[in-house]
Amino acid sequence: MQGELNNQLKIEKTTSPRVKPDYDKLGFGIHLTDHMFTMDFESGKGWHDAKIVPYGPIPMDPAAKVFHYGQTIFEGMKAYTGPDGSIRLFRPEKNFERFNRSCRRMNIPEVDAAFVLEALKELVRIDREWVPAEPGMSLYIRPFVIATEPQLGATPSLSYKMMIILSPVGAYYEEGLNPVRIHVETRDVRAVVGGVGEAKTAGNYAASMQAQENAHAAGYSQVLWLDGVHRRYVEEVGSMNVFFRIGDKVVTPALSGSILQGITRDSVIHLLRDLDIEVEERPITIDELCGYAEDGTLLEAFGTGTAAVISPIGEIGWNGRSYSIGGGQTGEWTQRLYDELTSLQRGDSEDRFGWTQTIVGAEAARG
Structure with missing residues (x-):
């Protein structure tokens, strides 16, 4: 070569x-x-x-x-x-x-x-x-x-x-790995199956900016996107893939054709399974997710992407209500994944x- x-x-x-x-x-x-x-x-x-x-x-x-x-x-x-x-x-x-x-x-x-x-x-x-x-x-x-x-x-x-x-x-x-507050977008749509949501093309990012600005104006750092058809299924957070620790397992939305196939996402799944932690790639609704937050089963949440590697989530805002995750603190598994990935990337x-x-x-x- x-x-x-x-x-x-x-x-x-x-x-x-x-x-x-x-x-x-x-x-x-x-x-x-x-x-x-x-x-x-x-x-x-x-x-x-x-x-x-x-x-x-x-x-x-x-x-x-x-x-x-x-x-x-x-x-x-x-x-x-x-x-x-x-x-x-x-x-x-x-x-x-x-x-x-x-x-x-x-x-x-x-x-x-x-x-x-x-x-x-x-x-x-x-x-x-x-x-x-x-x-x-x-x-x-x-x-x-x-x-x-x-x-x-x-x-x-x-x-x-x-x-x-x-x-x-x-x-x-x-200032360290601090959890962010995210807002569930209920009006704008990021992508639909059959569209270009799984491609890294400029239009995807341009179409997300209005919702991002609205979230910032409401005091949130990121947007949590729902699917464009049913408006119920969680897809991505900002321009990152998203993961949820529910009890003793981790759930992430399945790649459906409207979700970017993240390299960091794939790496995190490999790491979790290497640590003998169960990972489910499946559809998850916003109702289900907030129900887990209410009963204390949702212990951690984080986004994954090249820029941030791991971005912890401490709170979800949906339909005028706030749902705390892990007491608003960076979770044990989130921190470990961040440390493991950055250590691998740098050669430590x-x-x-x-x-x-x-x-x-x-x-x-x-x-």
């Missing part, structure tokens, strides 16, 4: 490095690194012209179809610096599997996942000085595709651009699942 990469990937390094930010004030997705990956697609020619170039603006025609018909998909993943200085990725092959699933749903040509992953590794190696070494920090990786054909007909684009950009990000929780503990890929060894990182 390395020989193929050298033949297909052009590299142009910057002569004007960007000023690195103060890592104490990183925020999320604010600062971008020195380089980016780009690759183009044309009908009849396929994907071509793969290159790593200095980060910067790209020319876009105002008639490009991404602006008018929303043909675009993306991924979110991270690179981590381990205690020995090595840099690793966490289950990146799963991200590119999902990347191509999203492409298929949005009628975008699939990419060669193996080639793109190797190109990503090379991009991170080039910008390795941007990968934070501080605990809780990481390098956020955003691969995406946009439709670029300059034509206003409502048909699939005949040309596309894929890019990967990188951003050093700070710890998601500045043995990777017994074979989930991480080292892309810059300790000696190379020090050099």
Whole structure:
């Protein structure tokens, strides 16, 4: 693969490095690194012209179809610096599997996942000085595709651009792993089976912002989404998958075609089963959930996703009532899962699942 990469990937390094930010004030997705990956697609020619170039603006025609018909998909993943200085990725092959699933749903040509992953590794190696070494920090990786054909007909684009950009990000929780209050959305709909809810496409996130702002205005941090048909079944929390500890087992909504197949979700399920904790993937109604909260059976709840890893939930607001979970405290299992996952991602503990890929060894990182 390395020989193929050298033949297909052009590299142009910057002569004007960007000023690195103060890592104490990183925020999320604010600062971008020195380089980016780009690759183009044309009908009849396929994907071509793969290159790593200095980060910067790209020319876009105002008639490009991404602006008018929303043909675009993306991924979110991270690179981590381990205690020995090595840099690793966490289950990146799963991200590119999902990347191509999203492409298929949005009628975008699939990419060669193996080639793109190797190109990503090379991009991170080039910008390795941007990968934070501080605990809780990481390098956020955003691969995406946009439709670029300059034509206003409502048909699939005949040309596309894929890019990967990188951003050093700070710890998601500045003051620790604190539970959030979530509001059950009863008016807006996030997705329906047969729609694009299981694809990582921009429209899903744009459609969720009104409900998110309304929840914030009511004093909540996140939205708990219900299904779009019956308006009873729990689906996701914000842009994360959601889990509930009910007694001595964990329940998470089954993947129904309208729920994103989260990489962190899958990792949490593996971890729980490795710990001999029963996991049920099944439909769960909001009535059932709040009933468990009332009788004290709902002991913990949390969301999972790349950005936060684990986000504990301490309270649910539904139909004018509030339901406390675990006394509003971070639960034992929630904390353990967060510790286990972040330890695996950084390389602080043995990777017994074979989930991480080292892309810059300790000696190379020090050099």
